[in-house]
Amino acid sequence: xxxxxxxxxxxLAPWAALAAGALLVIVVDLIVPERHARPxxxxxxxxxxxxxGWYAARRLGEAxxxxxxxxxxxxxxxLADRLSLVLTVLVLAAALFSVLxxxxxxxxxxxxxxxxxxxxxxxxxxxAGAGDMTVVFVGLELLSLGLYVLVAFRREDETAREGxxxxxxxxxxxxxxxxxxxxxxxxxxxxxxxxxxxxxARGGAVGPLFHAGFGLVLVGFAFxxxxxxxxxxxxxxxQAAPAPVAAFMAVGTKxxxxxxxxxxxxxxxxADPGLASAYMAPVALLxxxxxxxxxxxxxxxxxxxxxxxxxxxxxxxYLFVPLMSLEPDGxxxxxxxxxxYFFMAVGAFGAVAAAExxxxxxxxxxxxxxxxxxxxxxxxxxxxxxxxAGMPPTAxxxxxxxxxxxxxxxxxxxxxxxxxxxxGISAYVYLRxxxxxxxxxxxxAHSPGALAPMAGGEGPPAAPAVxxxxxxxxxxxxxxxxxxxxxxxxxxxxxxxxxxxxxxxLTALLPLR
Numbered sequence: 001x002x003x004x005x006x007x008x009x010x011x012l013a014p015w016a017a018l019a020a021g022a023l024l025v026i027v028v029d030l031i032v033p034e035r036h037a038r039p040x041x042x043x044x045x046x047x048x049x050x051x052x053g054w055y056a057a058r059r060l061g062e063a064x065x066x067x068x069x070x071x072x073x074x075x076x077x078x079l080a081d082r083l084s085l086v087l088t089v090l091v092l093a094a095a096l097f098s099v100l101x102x103x104x105x106x107x108x109x110x111x112x113x114x115x116x117x118x119x120x121x122x123x124x125x126x127x128a129g130a131g132d133m134t135v136v137f138v139g140l141e142l143l144s145l146g147l148y149v150l151v152a153f154r155r156e157d158e159t160a161r162e163g164x165x166x167x168x169x170x171x172x173x174x175x176x177x178x179x180x181x182x183x184x185x186x187x188x189x190x191x192x193x194x195x196x197x198x199x200x201a202r203g204g205a206v207g208p209l210f211h212a213g214f215g216l217v218l219v220g221f222a223f224x225x226x227x228x229x230x231x232x233x234x235x236x237x238x239q240a241a242p243a244p245v246a247a248f249m250a251v252g253t254k255x256x257x258x259x260x261x262x263x264x265x266x267x268x269x270x271a272d273p274g275l276a277s278a279y280m281a282p283v284a285l286l287x288x289x290x291x292x293x294x295x296x297x298x299x300x301x302x303x304x305x306x307x308x309x310x311x312x313x314x315x316x317x318y319l320f321v322p323l324m325s326l327e328p329d330g331x332x333x334x335x336x337x338x339x340x341y342f343f344m345a346v347g348a349f350g351a352v353a354a355a356e357x358x359x360x361x362x363x364x365x366x367x368x369x370x371x372x373x374x375x376x377x378x379x380x381x382x383x384x385x386x387x388x389a390g391m392p393p394t395a396x397x398x399x400x401x402x403x404x405x406x407x408x409x410x411x412x413x414x415x416x417x418x419x420x421x422x423x424g425i426s427a428y429v430y431l432r433x434x435x436x437x438x439x440x441x442x443x444x445a446h447s448p449g450a451l452a453p454m455a456g457g458e459g460p461p462a463a464p465a466v467x468x469x470x471x472x473x474x475x476x477x478x479x480x481x482x483x484x485x486x487x488x489x490x491x492x493x494x495x496x497x498x499x500x501x502x503x504x505x506l507t508a509l510l511p512l513r
Contacts, residue, residue, distance in 0.1 A: 011059075011078070011080040012078070012080075013055040013059075014052045014053070014055040014056040014059065014085075014088055014125070015052070015088075015122060015125055017048060017051040017052040017055055018048060018049065018092075018118055018122045018125070019119070020048060021044065021045060021047065021048015021049060021051065021052065022045075022048065022114075022115045022118035022119045022122065023115070024044050024048065025041055025044050025045050025048070025111050025114045025118065026111055026112070026115050028040050028041055028044045028111070029041050029109070029111035037111070038110065041110055041111050041114060042099065042102075042103055042110070042114070045099050045114040045115075045117070045118060046096060046099050046100070048118060049092050049095050049096045049099065049118065049121070050096070052088075052092055053088075053092040053093070053096070056085050056088045056089050056092065059080065059085055060082065060085040060086065060089065076131045076132065076193055076195055077130070077131055077132040077134075077135050077193070078126075078129050078130065078131060078132075079129050079130070079131040079263075080129060081129070081509075082508075082509055083128070083263075083331075083510060084125070084128045084129030084259070086335065086505075086506070086509065087124075087125065087128035087129075087256065087259045088125045088128065088129075090251070090255055090338070090339065090342055091121050091124045091125050091128070091251075091252045091255060091256065092121065092125075094121075094247070094248050094252045094255075094342060095117060095121040095248065097244075097247065097346050097484045097487075097488070098117060098244040098245065098247055098248040098346075099114060099117065099244075100480035100481065100483060101243065101244035101247065101349075101350055101353045101480070101481055102114070102117075102242070102244040103480050103481070104244075104353055104354070104356075104357040104477050104478075104480075104481055105242060105244075106477075113150065113153055116146040116149055116150050117146070117150065117245075117248065119142060119146045120142070120146035120147055120150070120248070120252070121143075121252060122142060122143075123139045123140065123141070123142030123144070123146065123256075124139070124252045124253065124255070124256035125139075126142065127139035127140055127143065127256040127257070127259070127260045128255070128256050128259040128260060130194075130260060130263070131193060131195065131263075132192050132193045132194065133182040133185065133186070133193070133194070133197075134182075134192050136182075136260055136264075137175075137178065137179060137182060139256075139260075140175070140178070140224065140260075141175060143256065144171050144175070144224075147167070147245070147253070148164055148167060148168045148171065149164075150241065150242075150245045150248075151163055151164040151167055151237050151240050151241040151245060151249075152164030152165075152240070153241075153242060153245070154240075157240070159239065159240050160240040160241070161240075162236065162240065163236040163238075163240025163241065164237070164240060166233055166236050166237070167233045167237040170223065170233045171233070174219070174220050174223035174224065175220070177216050177219050177220045177223075178216065178219075178220025179220075180216050181212075181213045181214070181215070181216030181217035181218075181219075181220060182213070182217065183213075184209050184212055184213030184216065185197055185210065185213040185214070185217070185268075187209055187213075188200060188206075188209045188210045188213070194263060194264065194267040195267070197264075197268050198267040198268070201267065201268050201269065201270045201271070202271045206270055206275070214268055215282070217264060217268075218261075218282060218286075221257055221260065221261040221264070222286050224253060224256075224257035225253075225254055225257045225258060225261070225290075225316045226254070226290075226312060226313050226316060227286045227289070227290040227313065227316050227317065228286070228289040228292075228293035228294070228313060228317075229289065229293070231290070231293065231294075231313045234310075234312065234313060235297075235301075235306045235309040235310060237249070238250070238305045238306060238308065238312075239303055239305045239306045239309070239362075241305075242353075243349050243350075243352040243353035243362070244349070244353055246305055246308070246309075247345060247346050247349030247353075250308065250309075250312050250345040250349065251341070251342045251345050251346060254312065254315075254338075254341075255342070258316075258319055258334075258338065262323065262331060262334075262510070263510075265279075265280075265326060266326065266510055276326070280324055280326070283323075283324075284320070284324060284412065284414075284415055286317070286320075287318075287319075287320040287321065287415060287418075288317065288414070288415055288418040289317070290313050290314060290316050290317030291314050291317035291318065291418045291419055291422035292314075292418060292421065292422055293310075293313060293314075294310045294311060294312070294313030294314025294316075294317065294422065294426075295310070295314045295422040295423075295425040295426040295429070296425060297310040297313070298310035298311055298314070298425075298426060298429040299425065299428070299429055301364075302363060302364050302365065303362055303364070304352055304363070304364055304367070304433070305349075305352060305362050307364070307429065307433070308348055308349065308352075311345075311388055311426065311429075311430075312345065314422050314426060315341050317419075317422070318337060318400075318419060318422075319334045319337060320334070320415075321334075321403045321404075321406060321410070321412055321415050321419055322334055322402075322405075322407055322409070322410055322412070323406075323410065324407070324412040324415065325409070325410040325411060327409070328507070328509065328510050329409070329507070330406045330409070330410055331506075331509050331510055332503065332506040332508075332509060333402045333403060333406040333503075333506075334403075334406070335506045335509065336399060336495075336499065336502060336503050336506055337399040337400075337403055339395070339495065339502060340394075340395035340399040340492070340495055340496075341399075342491075343387070343395060343488045343489075343491040343492040343495065344384055344387040344388050344394075344395075344396055344488075344492060346484065346488050347380065347383070347384035347387075347484075347485060347488030347489060347492065348381070348384040348388065350380075350481065350484045350485050350488060351380050351381045351384060351485065353481065354374075354377055354380075354481050354482075355367070355370070355374070355377060357477075357478075357481070358374060358377075360373075360374075364433065364436055365436070367381075367433075368436050368437075368439050368440075369437075369440055370436075370437045370438075371437055371438050372440070377485075378437045378438065380485045381433070381434065381437050382434045382437065382438070383492065383493075384488070384489070384492070385430040385433050385434050386430070386434070387492050387496075388426070388430050389423075389426060389427040389430040389431060390423055391427075392496065393493060393496045393497055394492050394496040395492050395493075395494075395495035395496040395499070396492070396496070398495065398496045398499045399495075399499075400419075400423065402503070403419065404419070407419070
């Protein structure tokens, strides 16, 4: 095998910057005195994400409207095309927002946390650009191993340990199923590249081993996307994880697995219309089941993070509505909705993180009267949940209209009916959250500005010791959280009012089949 050339290494600049940032976070924590390390660690993590994003944005600008599979690196094992670069920008934005939200956690050493976050982001971006089944598997395991640890990062919390253990067990099972499916495909194609899979699928009759391999790979991806009935890990993992990690999982894992599955479908679904319809039928069943299970499951949730987990299950189904005919335009529509979901999900979990940082647990009944205690936070909650409900003028409304149009063009009639039913049920759930926030409640016993509730006892809390450095860090943590909420809100509204600003750039992400 030929050694990688200079052009191959240059292609990996965004991903190399991200890996370097993860390693530098640990180095900085080792060489900077413990008392002063925290701000430097966060600054290093943010710098690594921003540098990676700069490289990715520059390469995306250079790509222009070129064909999606132009410029494969490492013999086609990695595809630094427009689709992978767009996904990289999305994942890096989610990682940066999660880094900013994590600054609210003042109780632990964060260097390992941030390094794992960046390495998981690296795995997500590798999956999205994978042109080879081995790269897909390695990328998925890289992102998963980091998330297993991040979910359990609050080691003293039994719920965190339980949620991470369930996620780990089911994730290991899904990895085995996915790998077995790849092995079957390798058996019939003689190669691990997606290009070889595409040549076999379009070369004539396909055998039963190919059918079986396709089905097993679909099951593995369905787990990563938390699609029903492979979703049971998601509510427990989201509830157990810190809110910034849950936000990162909701967007990053879903986006990476979605793009990787789309690449696989583009390659593996045969060109014959009859066979193509049979291959896409289980995808449609997974999407429809996810919409209904996600919306119905959310009806019975009293924890906001579990509610958002079920919301993510439903939204995973929405993404496939315009893709049933495997047309490139449908992918552009789905990617637009993925960006809309990014602003909605990151904003909603950011509001959870801000509320928890102010002593407001993520239990829905504890949010009653939130507008009295934190009016701006309540307004943010209302905006993001209205977006999830698909209300104008948010991108949730515009995105759903585009999905309906894409579904009509793809002939996904019954999926559109499932989407309408799911949207109606979900709207009730989201409006229930907003009504709880704006329902009058009792004033809390602690100060609205406190970062945590009183540890116990009665009467006013004792005055905390003055620590100028901690006060400075707390102020910057709140600025970071406010910036996340403000940017997410602005993105949600701007995309809702001016969808073409993004939609025009999401065309021709994949070539014609």
